[in-house]
Amino acid sequence: MNHPFYKRATIAFCSVWIFLMLAAGHAFAADLPDFIGLVEKNAPAIVNVQAVTSSKFPSSSQFPGSGDQQDVPEIFRRFFGPIPPGQQPRGERHSAGSGFIVSADGYILTNNHVVDGADQVTVRLSDRRELDAKIIGTDEQTDIALLKIDAGGLPVVSIGDSTKLRPGQWVVAIGSPFGMDHTVTHGIVSAIGRGYDRSQQYVPFIQTDVPINPGNSGGPLFNLSGEVVGINSQIFSNTGGYMGVSFAIPISVAMNTMQQLKENGHVSRGMIGVQIQNVDRASAKALGLPRSGGALVNNVTAGGAAEKAGVKVGDVILGFDGREIVGSSDLPPIVGMTPPGTKSQLEIFRNGKTMKLAVTVGELPQGVQGSNSPAVAKAPSANPLGIQVEDLTAEQRKQLGLEAGGVLITAINGEAARRAALQPGDIVLMVGRSSVDSAVAFNSAAKALKPDDSVMLLIRRDDVTSFVALTVPKAEAQ
Incomplete structure (x- = not known):
């Protein structure tokens, strides 16, 4: 191996390998997007939003961003700018977020949860001016708020088409995480049309892996053309900070909400x-x-x-x-x-x-649904599904708001019913496509089932009804 031929061959091989690696690295770098132009063009239209609310609560520790983050449950967290311990004024709640200017005469979009209930909202522009903002309207369902500042000739963002987004596309966020204005982060679209929160069931969220943290709420999400395609709104975290899963409201939803707030002061759905x-x-x-x-x-x-x-x-x-x-x-x-x-x-x-x-x-009407809790019946009846049921009394029907139909589950004996999470107190309204109004009718429908048959039961629990699928085990069939 010390022969001059082997030394020259080794040197030649290493030189070729280094050249190839450098060429590959250069080609890879050339394929990466350049965000500089996008940021320089749009950063002037991004603002910091500060909101002050007279607190009706005894302790500021009830709010995300203040107090011990370990006490915050593992849920989807909204972003409020953190206030250092001991610096939050007594009797006030401070929240912070981001926003972006959508018209030269001072209209700004942000998240509803950033300014919800605020007595005073201040907007800090890219030129460091701080202006009072008026809340034109808010919509809790989409988590959108429309603000207005008294200024003109302002820089604005370009609005894109969020319906054209596809998983894998590059996206960029600009906002004020932890109060650090005009912070730029990037990533890709992880998924589209995410629905996870019944309180916001009208929002098909954009999921990304863009690093988002408290203070980014209400800030824009850009595509590579420099167009806003979403409003950063939430993260999934068990620490209070970014963990790789972020969610944005599609700009198509936000602009529809904004237009209705401007024209009508509320949103019709x-x-x-x-x-x-x-x-x-x-x-x-x-x-x-x-x-x-x-x-x-x-x-x-x-x-x-x-x-x-x-x-x-x-x-x-x-x-x-x-x-x-x-x-x-x-x-x-x-x-x-x-x-x-x-x-x-x-x-x-x-x-x-x-x-x-x-x-x-x-x-969609405005209103809040109530709930009912059925009483537990006294004497059970058996059926092949391993579910014991009884007729509902007049008082129980009154509590449930049922005029007719339904039987009350009093006990669960079958494994299939247990796996389906049925429990005493549930109301069975239908077996298959047949309504049941008595234990006799329910047991008759159940006895008609054969081993390995699958059947849908319509179950009511509290004020929610849902179908549950059961497969009749051989041991429970008769």
Whole structure:
């Protein structure tokens, strides 16, 4: 190996290897996007938002960003700018976030949770001016707030089309994490159309891996063309800080909300009047669907648009106005964005067949639903599913708001029912597509089932109804 030939060969090989590595590195670097132009163009339109609220609570530790972060549960966290311990004024709550200018005359978009309930809002511009802002309107459902400052000739962002986003695209965030204005972070779109929070069921969130932290809330998410495609809103974290999963509100949703707030002072949403749930594999088998998917209807509002269109409990909604409904979370944003009064079309699956129904979209009313807690019945009846039920009393029906139908579960003896998380106190409204109004009717329907049959039970618990799929085990069949 000490022969001059081997030395020269080794040197030549290493030289070629180093050259190839440098060339590959140069080619890789050349493929990476350059964010400098995007940032220089848009940074002047990004603002810092400070809000002060007269606290009605005894302790500031109740708010994210203050106090011990270890006390904050592992949930989706909203972003409030952290106030150092001991520096938060007594009787006040301070929150901070980001925002961006959408019109030269001073309209600004941010998150509702940044300014919610605020008595005073201050906006700090890129030139360090601090101006008082007026809250034009807010919408809790989409977490959008529209602000207005008294200024003119302001720099503005360009608005993009969030419906064209695809997983894998580069995106850039600019905001004020921890109060550090105009901080730039980047990443890719991880997923689109995420629905996870019933309080914001009308928002098909954009999931990214862009580093987002407290103070980024309300800031813009840009595509590589320098257009705003989303508003950074939430993270998933068990520490209070960034853990690789961030969520943004699509700009299409935000601009629709903004326009309605400017014109009407509130937001109107479409509604068809159904309660829905996902279709899992067991449910698909019981329903005769070729695959899991769609939104399973477990309740239809009396007199609502869906009832008038002929939708029934047990139907699976597969499409709305030509758009596929992959899961139940897909339907609310699509219907919510449809103007009330619009004539639309539902594609549904019923009894092994696909059909289309014409529906006139109604308007979502403002209000809060209550809940009922059923009393537990006294004497059980048995059935082959391993579920003991009893007729509802008049008092129980009154508590539940039920005029007719339903039996009360008093005990669970079957393994299949236990795996389905059924429990005493649940109300069974339907077995398959048949309503049951007595224990006799329920037991009769259950006895008709054969071993390995799959059946859907419509269950009411508190004020929520949902379908549960059960497969009859051989040991429990009769």
